[in-house]
Amino acid sequence: MSQHVVPPSVYVKVFGGLTILMILTWVMAFVNLGVFNPVVAVTIAILKALLIVLFFMNVKYSSRLTWVFVAGGFFWLLILFFMVMPDYLSRDWQAPVQPW
Amino acid sequence: MSTVAIAPESALMPKRHYANVRHSVASWLLTTDHKRIAILYLVSITLFFAVGGFFAMMVRLELLTPKGDLLDGDTYNKMFTLHGIIMIFFFLIPSIPAVLGNFLIPLMVGAKDLAFPKINLFSWYLYIIAGVVAVTALVKGGVDTGWTFYTPYSSTYAKTEVFLAVSAAFVAGFSSILTGLNFIVTIHKMRAPGLTWFRLPLFVWAHYATSLIQILGTPIIAITLVLVAVERIWGKGIFDPSLGGDPVLFQHMFWFYSHPAVYIMILPGMGVISEVITCFSRKRIFGYEFIAFSSLAIAIVGFLVWGHHMFVSTQSTYAGMVFSFLSFLVAVPSAIKVFNWTATLYKGEITFEAPMLYAFGFIGLFTIGGLTGLFLAAMATDIHFHDTYFVVAHFHYVMVGGMVMGFLCGIHYWWPKMTGRMYPPLLASIAAALVFVGFNCTFFPQFVLGYLGMPRRYHEYAQEFQVLNVMSTAGASILGLGYFIPGVYFIWSLFWGPVAGPNPWHAKGLEWQTTSPPPTFNFEEDRPIVVEEAYAYSIEGAESVS
Amino acid sequence: MSHSSDSLVAHHFEDIEQQNESAVLGMWLFLAQEIMFFGGLFAVYLVYRYKYPEAWAAGSTDLDIVLGTVNTVVLLVSSLTMAMAVWSAQTGRQKGLVRYLLATLVLGSTFLVIKAFEYYAKFVHHHVPGASFSFHSEHFPNADEGHVQLFYCLYFIMTGMHALHMVIGAGLLIWLITLALKGKFGPDRFMKVELTGFYWHFVDIVWVFLFPLLYLINRHH
Structure with missing residues (x-):
């Protein structure tokens, strides 16, 4: 290889x-x-x-195994991005909590 | 069951094996033999387990009475923080992979060593350096942020040795990454002829999944800890709210690793249980492929659920809903394992050796731990349970009831392979029972305490919680005794234990085909060639042996 | 790995092919780890750039685009020389190997020297996060000073981590050059050169992302 x-x-x-x-x-x-x-x-x-x-x-x-691990590394990074960002994108959607 | 054929000791115990080829201290400290490195890890993690156990004892003693009479608030904070840091980063994460995985994976795949022996030794040194740094932090006054290092406790408002503690966790992380890297390469490239993926022991599959998490998750906590450390140095930093920084972002980054890290801790335990259950049922494991793939599924889905730690920390509710749903999904592969183990027992020829007792304990306690996790994964109930003793109990059912049980199970199962000698079986069974009883006495009351609303991480509590807390502390002393006894008889067995022979359990798998203890290069003759499926146990076969 | 310098295959491998494949796979796993390590910083970057676009534009516009561009060119050329070094080793060109490794080392050091000048300028202008930080932008008067300080935190940590990797890479190159001068590489033994090459190219890739994300925000203002 x-x-x-x-x-x-x-x-x-x-x-x-x-x-x-x-x-x-x-x-x-x-x-x-x-x-x-x-x-x-x-x-x-x-x-x-x-x-x-x-x-x-x-x-x-290179071998398919190398492809898998290279792609896997970048894919995992996308998981981080795509799972962190929804929090920040949707935080303002909620109505503010009324203090009682 | 068959009885071990009576043979002269010399025939069963090889004259030369990995542990006695050389005797000097340097031959141990500079070894590249995976088996010796495993022993180095075993000794070091046992030391840290004792240190972490000491802090747990201080916590339990303080909670004997509602008033803070033994420790003041600051000291108590340090006690539970150090307990958490040491148990998680220095005991649980390396426990099964670095000791049993290190020792067994090359044997199980029929290789002479791991793919990178020097890196293996290097990762032990990283672990020790991290340990020294952690102990330095401890001696210099400890840390009080909680093991999670949440900002701004660890940044703006830190008064303790956060920098040292964070550095220790950082270095320990790289030790863990390198161990995982070594395992994956070994499993991919060094399997014996005939050992196809679906003939691998499930222990190896579990470690493969664990290693993936170690490689893909650990770097995130490493860089996050760097960010915290830099903030300590500059006085201003990424998570500083006075600049507009978001402390909740720290929690995202932290849990991206630390939730999967829970699976780093539990998956190897599941691997051990898969080996032991099938051996002492004398039956091929039920649903091999399902157990194998459920390990990978846990590793992958485990990365998508971290937000359930943050339901009440101003994370968006909508993100919370997604995380909550995904958290329920992780229960599926975990349940698959439990059902398959149970199905393996069905119509098996079950015997009750000490490892099997621990395996039973694991299945029961892990199931309780897993199911109570669903209460915490559901947003509505989590708001009530968050930061109460319910969480503490849930976590300890999985980590202590699951992982520590799994570790003891594995140590008891492979001790004859590692040392060539047997421990006293009756005493081992008694200790297993003590651990089980003590554990439940310690942590079951904590579920009730949490349900009643007792918050965690306080050194004082309301009067009405005392009865349950006394029960918990009493249970902890039984548990402590249960952990102490194996330490004694293991050391005893090193010198006076009966010789075990290559395969005392009549188990399948390559590691049982070599001598106990194995020679330096694992197999006396050429590489073994695998011709049968994994776990080719048959109840008839076992009878014909005797 | 091998104890005796003559034996190409370490004791625990069956043959040279198994050994090489293991080494390559191990390196890629290490690089996957590196992707996540830097990736964590990019995630933080993403969150704050989304939250504070004005401050990000202000901080970025203040970086020295000329030095940044020169450094990008330097790194790209160094990747080419590194690739040529691997090729020289594979085809047994001993002199070429030493020359290309040296060229890569010189280019890498150039990058670090330029980076040091950039850091120094930031230090002089009080753009290093901390108590003495101060920042005013004519183009972006609305940019909050605290938010810009977050930008500079990330700028220093991201480029600092990258520079640290460059320093380690330079160390590896020096090690390779000493081995190459002793004639340790050839068509049947070039793994160390190839794997160092992987590492060097990876560090280059990090910069490929850092350059537009740090230096080229809102340059059209």
Whole structure:
């Protein structure tokens, strides 16, 4: 699995992709997209992370087990995000408690 | 039942085994042998159990009378805090995984060692460093935040050694992570030929699920404790309400780990019970796949329920409803296990050796602990029970009635494998009965106290609660005796116990196919090859042995 | 793992393949742990950014975007050199391996030096949380000082944890360079280089998220 040798040309291409994405995220930050600014920023960051994980870290050429644990790690993080945020999103929905 | 064939001691006890290949202190402290590391853990967690037990004793003594005559309020706060921190981070979390898991998983999968022996030793050293830091915190004046380190007790209003205590828990966390990492890699990559996933002992499945929680949950408490520590250093920080910080966010982060941590503590116990119940029923375990997958289900669903600790802490009611619903779901895989163990007993050829007595105790007490948890998972009843002795009783039924029972069960079951010697069976059964009786006397009254409304964490209480509190303290002394006796006969058995032989229980599983104690590389010949299913017990087979 | 330097397979493994697969799996589990470790900080970040968007914009706009961008480039290049180091080890290029490892080390150190300058500037301007904290923004007059202080708490802890990981990474690189100079790596033994590479790339990924989330909020103002 780790015996797979990735040729340098792939690494250089990936690096090129990362550079383009970095410039893109920089430019987009200076354009007013309203609420979509953070969405775009995070999407680009995820794309960059994917490039790094798949090619620099060889996951593209790795066993299914590696895929499972890589995906599992990120998925667990989403559990944390998606279970913490509802509390903060819905706290103001309640009518304030009347002191008696 | 068969009787152990009478053979000369020398034939049953190997001349050279893992424990006597070398004798120097350095050979123990620098060992990479998983079995020796397990013994190091056994000794160290027993010490911490004694320290934690001492604090429990102080708490129970103080609560003998309604007035605070033994300890003042601040000291009492420190006592229950230190009891909690030491028992949870230094006894319960490492207990079964680091001792029995460490010793048995390589044996059970037919490997020579865990995948990363040096990391295994390193994690013991991390544990010891954490222990030293914790003891330093204790000596320098203790901590009074409660084991949960809730902000702002631990931040804005902290006057005690919070920084040291938090650092100790942080380091202990990494010890736990590395143990889990080692187990998962070993289980994935080092199984003997023929040992497919569904031939693995359920003990191994339980540890796999535990390790997942350790790896995915522990880092969150680590970083949260870093945030608290930084707040102590800067004087301002993430959870500081004066900046607009939210102390409830600390509780979210804390319970994201600490609720699953309850399953770190109980799942390995369930693994032990699965082994013992099937062995002493002489029957293949009922519903193997269901028990195996219910471990994973507990590990996963356990991550989705933490908000039930926060129903009354200004968490949104709507989030509370979701957490409440999900909490009820965890009861399903837990119940699956209990039903399967019970079904295994059905028409089994049951014998009542000491490990089996502990297993029975586990099933009963864990069931009570689990079912009372549902009262706390329901929002309406939780508002009444929150922060009362009902919670204390529930928690101890699962942790002491479940996990400590499970630990003692496992130690009694595998002691002959670990040491090659037997303990006195009658005395062991008496101790098991004492633990069971003492435990129930200690904690059952606390359910009633909580129902009547006695709040936890106060050193004084109203007069009318005294009778039940005296019962509880009396029970605690029986429980203490029940824990003390095994300590004595285990040490006795090391020197004078009858030689056990490789398989005193006629049990199935690879660990019983090598000598007791096992040689350094676990199996004398080449790796074992597995050709039969797990738990291939048959009642006829057992009879034909005798 | 092995006791004698000549034996490639440690005593408890059956063969080199089992040993390598175990090492790779172990590293990924460690990185899963790291994802959660940093992830906890991102969760805190998410909650407070949702609660205090104004303060987050104010704090972010005050960070030095030039230094932040330069550091991003430095780290991306260092990931490339690290990948090339692994390739050199896999293909038996001893000199290339040492050079690429050195390049990675130099780039990593550059990152840390730039980061130190950034921290120093914050210290001078009283933007370090604590008793002496003070903050005024012309663009965001409504930003509460306390909330901005929360931003800076997170800024320092997140980038600090990241920098700590960089320091550990630099230590690993020095260790690898000394081993490489002794000729310890080759096509059949490059696990240590590969696994250090995983770690280095992971630290890079953390920065990939930190950079837009800390430096690039509301830059269009």
